[in-house]
Amino acid sequence: MQSKLDALRASRRERPAWDESYEEMLAHLGQNGFLEHVIKPGESFPEFMLPSAEGELLSLADFLVRGPVIVSFFRGEWCPFCRLMLAALTEALPQISAVGATLLALTPETGGLALKMKTYHGAPFEILADVDCGIGLAAGVVFRIPPKYRALLGPNFPARHGNSGWYLPIPATFILAQDGHIAWRFADVDFSHRPEPGDIIRAVANMNGKP
Amino acid sequence: MELSQVRYFIALCKTLNFTRAAESCNVTQPAFTRAIQKLEMEFGGALIFRERNLTQLTELGRTVRPHLEAMIEAAEAATALANAKMGRTASSLKIGLGPGIGAASIASAVREVTSKLPDVTIHFEESGPAALIEAMLMDMLDCALLPEFTELPERLNRWPLYTDRALAVLPPDHALNQKNAVTAKDVLDEPILVGEYCGGFAKQLADTTGFSLQLQRCNGAATQLLDLVAAGLGMALMSDRLRYAAPLTTRPFHEPELQRKIFLTSVAGRPLNVAAASFVKLCRVKAFS
Numbered sequence: 001m002q003s004k005l006d007a008l009r010a011s012r013r014e015r016p017a018w019d020e021s022y023e024e025m026l027a028h029l030g031q032n033g034f035l036e037h038v039i040k041p042g043e044s045f046p047e048f049m050l051p052s053a054e055g056e057l058l059s060l061a062d063f064l065v066r067g068p069v070i071v072s073f074f075r076g077e078w079c080p081f082c083r084l085m086l087a088a089l090t091e092a093l094p095q096i097s098a099v100g101a102t103l104l105a106l107t108p109e110t111g112g113l114a115l116k117m118k119t120y121h122g123a124p125f126e127i128l129a130d131v132d133c134g135i136g137l138a139a140g141v142v143f144r145i146p147p148k149y150r151a152l153l154g155p156n157f158p159a160r161h162g163n164s165g166w167y168l169p170i171p172a173t174f175i176l177a178q179d180g181h182i183a184w185r186f187a188d189v190d191f192s193h194r195p196e197p198g199d200i201i202r203a204v205a206n207m208n209g210k211p
Numbered sequence: 212m213e214l215s216q217v218r219y220f221i222a223l224c225k226t227l228n229f230t231r232a233a234e235s236c237n238v239t240q241p242a243f244t245r246a247i248q249k250l251e252m253e254f255g256g257a258l259i260f261r262e263r264n265l266t267q268l269t270e271l272g273r274t275v276r277p278h279l280e281a282m283i284e285a286a287e288a289a290t291a292l293a294n295a296k297m298g299r300t301a302s303s304l305k306i307g308l309g310p311g312i313g314a315a316s317i318a319s320a321v322r323e324v325t326s327k328l329p330d331v332t333i334h335f336e337e338s339g340p341a342a343l344i345e346a347m348l349m350d351m352l353d354c355a356l357l358p359e360f361t362e363l364p365e366r367l368n369r370w371p372l373y374t375d376r377a378l379a380v381l382p383p384d385h386a387l388n389q390k391n392a393v394t395a396k397d398v399l400d401e402p403i404l405v406g407e408y409c410g411g412f413a414k415q416l417a418d419t420t421g422f423s424l425q426l427q428r429c430n431g432a433a434t435q436l437l438d439l440v441a442a443g444l445g446m447a448l449m450s451d452r453l454r455y456a457a458p459l460t461t462r463p464f465h466e467p468e469l470q471r472k473i474f475l476t477s478v479a480g481r482p483l484n485v486a487a488a489s490f491v492k493l494c495r496v497k498a499f500s
Contacts, residue, residue: 057324
């Protein structure tokens with residue numbers, strides 16, 4: 001996946017407007033010590049029950065009963081980096097299941113977009129809608145989108161979230177032990193950086209005490 | 212940003228007093244002030260004017276407040292629902308339905324809420340938009356489905372859910388049942404029964420075509436009007452999302468296309484109980500086709 005992300009980033013950076021807004025966001029989040037606020041290994045992940053893409057209310061606790069849970073924040077159906085990651089996770093799902101973990105993808109999008117995202121990828125895992133970024137806020141991964149990036153997303157963007165807030169999560173991934181504590185996390189202010197599915201799977205396997 | 216920083220900011224919005232806000236959040240004032248400063252750094256500007264006798268929100272502060280409140284509420288509702296499921300919390304879900312808006316399209320969301328919160332009482336109220344808005348503002352309703360063309364006060368949140376399309380609702384054995392679809396010209400000589408709960412499609416037809424239609428006023432509930440249609444008094448133009456029982460028949464209406472957008476509304480900034488908050492979220496996420 002890494003090489004695909006790198007190629008995508010390189011092609012986007014050739015567009016001056018994109019590159020400027022990207023630099024603005026990294027500088028903004030980097031200078032403010034954003035990652036300090038993101039919940040860390042050892043802390044417990046906020047409990048939640050959220051609507052799934054198919055319209056069910058699903059709770060974290062119900063998945064933790066079965067084994068470790070991987071919670072991954074996505075920016076949305078529109079984001080090409082998220083698409084690459086979703087495709088990679090879809091491909092890796094058999095191995096994720098083999099180590100006994102459940103994958104939950106969270107998106108701030110509403111209006112049927114979670115279902116669209118799921119259908120597009122044929123994603124065989126749950127995509128939950130973190131409406132108004134509530135759980136994102138509780139996990140410390142939400143930020144207000146800086147002006148240039150907002151301009152890039154365009155005036156119709158707020159309708160995707162069903163609010164006028166202009167917030168997004170950084171695409172962080174957490175592995176939760178069965179007691180709800182965070183065992184491992186990947187967090188980066190650069191949305192073009194994502195954890196390799198292989199690293200996630202190894203981290204779960206390590207937790208289980210398997211090599 | 213951090214949940215606690217946002218909580219502090221909202222407490223400050225409510226009290227406009229650093230000392231009291233810090234107290235209400237159980238935190239020392241220096242820690243409170245630092246948290247607000249960090250939030251201001253992240254937002255790239257002051258959220259609060261700090262003047263000697265006057266603490267007030269800046270324009271940026273006022274802009275970001277409503278959504279930060281909504282975010283905290285979303286976080287709390289998602290956690291409260293996870294906990295409520297374990298205990299049994301009696302609560303109610305009170306939904307307003309604008310004229311001619313059925314519950315069929317939101318029934319799956321209601322079912323999902325009741326499956327997680329079995330002790331919830333469901334309450335529907337069908338009425339005109341003004342009465343429903345009033346009821347929401349008075350806290351008698353949690354939310355309401357309202358048609359476009361309704362003037363909504365600023366205080367209401369609104370989310371587009373779906374588009375209602377008109378059907379020609381016909382008596383059995385009506386000649387128009389032979390057609391695949393009904394047009395404006397087909398109904399020029401047909402009596403059209405019109406009541407408060409028909410969704411305004413007949414008026415829309417008259418307004419868009421300028422045709423003079425044979426409108427027959429029939430006040431009362433939609434069921435009574437439909438009884439009259441079934442008895443052969445005339446036809447009706449009503450939403451494709453309502454259910455019509457035999458012997459009534461329906462045909463799509465086109466030329467012109469008669470439609471109206473339906474919005475979910477609720478009072479901004481007012482926390483909903485866990486059942487209502489979950490219902491609103493489910494509706495906002497749902498793909499209404």
